[in-house]
Amino acid sequence: LNAVDRGVVGYPSALSAKTWGFYDVAFKGKAFEFERPFGSYVMENVLFKISYPAEFHAQTAVECAMRLHAEVALRLDQIERIEIETQEAGARIIDKTGPLANYADRDHCIQYMVAVPLIFGRLVAADYGDAVAADPRIGALRSKMSVRENPQFTRDYFDAGKRYIGNSVQVFYKDGSHSEKVAIDYPIGHRKRRTEGIPVLLQKFEGALRGHLPQQRVQHILEVCASAERFDAMPVHRFMDLFAL
Incomplete structure (x- = not known):
């Protein structure tokens, strides 16, 4: 602001100015390349976090768990394992085992965000607090979960025409039976919904x-x-x- 007040003239082109322009300094003289012309793409693809206070890569996993709640809640002690498939980003960012220290830790643990709706049929902000987290059933379910990348979910995640955030959840019981495999490609806040x-x-x-x-x-x-x-x-x-x- 002081420079402006004093009438100091800036570079007419901050990107392409020789030597000290952004292209030369940061991109070794190369200009930006864009995936598409400027338009309304960003606004059309805004993701709204609507139904659940969950880290976005887990939104559809929570929805899968909600669909399974009515069946699973009555058979919690019969569960042998729970298989979660997610995108590469989800596997990298929110696949978290071991103790969870606080609200933020739980909000970034896909296992926690699946366990709560399987047990209670809900996921609200208060469910990340210490009182709910102390329920031993949550830890018991987390210990039975495996998380792996689904390559198709990853491809759809990076596809600029789709921008899906897919997850699937399936529950297997000790008697050899299992739930359906519930898979959802995009959350309710996605442009397709x-x-x-x-x-x-x-x-x-x-x-x-x-x-x-x-x-x-x-x-x-x-x-x-x-x-x-x-x-x-x-x-x-x-x-x-x-x-x-």
Whole structure:
């Protein structure tokens, strides 16, 4: 800012200026190459974390576990093993064995995030706390889980046209029987599930507002957001003021 105040002239092209431009300094003279023209790709592919407070690589694993809960919860003591398949990123980042120290540790453990919904049929923020984590059934289930990469999940994860975050969960019992293998390619916050996801996202938005703001103001915010015309006509600072505590 001092340089601007003094009228110091910057490089007309910060990227391509010779010697001290970004290309020369960081890319050895090579220019950027882009996967696609600039457009709306990023906004169209926004991932919303809607249903579960879980690290994103485990979102579909949690959903798989939720589908299995009704069957598995009645047979917890009969489980021999649980097989989880995930993408390379999931296997690398959230495959975690051994003691979990705190909320953040549990939030980045796919085994924990699968065990809780298998047992309780839910995964909410409080489930990462010490009280729930102390339930011995969680540790018992984690010890029976194996996590491995599914190459197809990895390919779909890196495919720019898909951007899937697939997981599968299957439970095997001591008597030789097993659950179905539940596999889900993308979470409810993915662009391919917008019709299903947007109503849930709006419910989450309204719930967050009602938990912190006066109800009259909440109603005003909802009315503004429901009308593109009213929203576009409102100055940004006025809109932001609505959220001040």
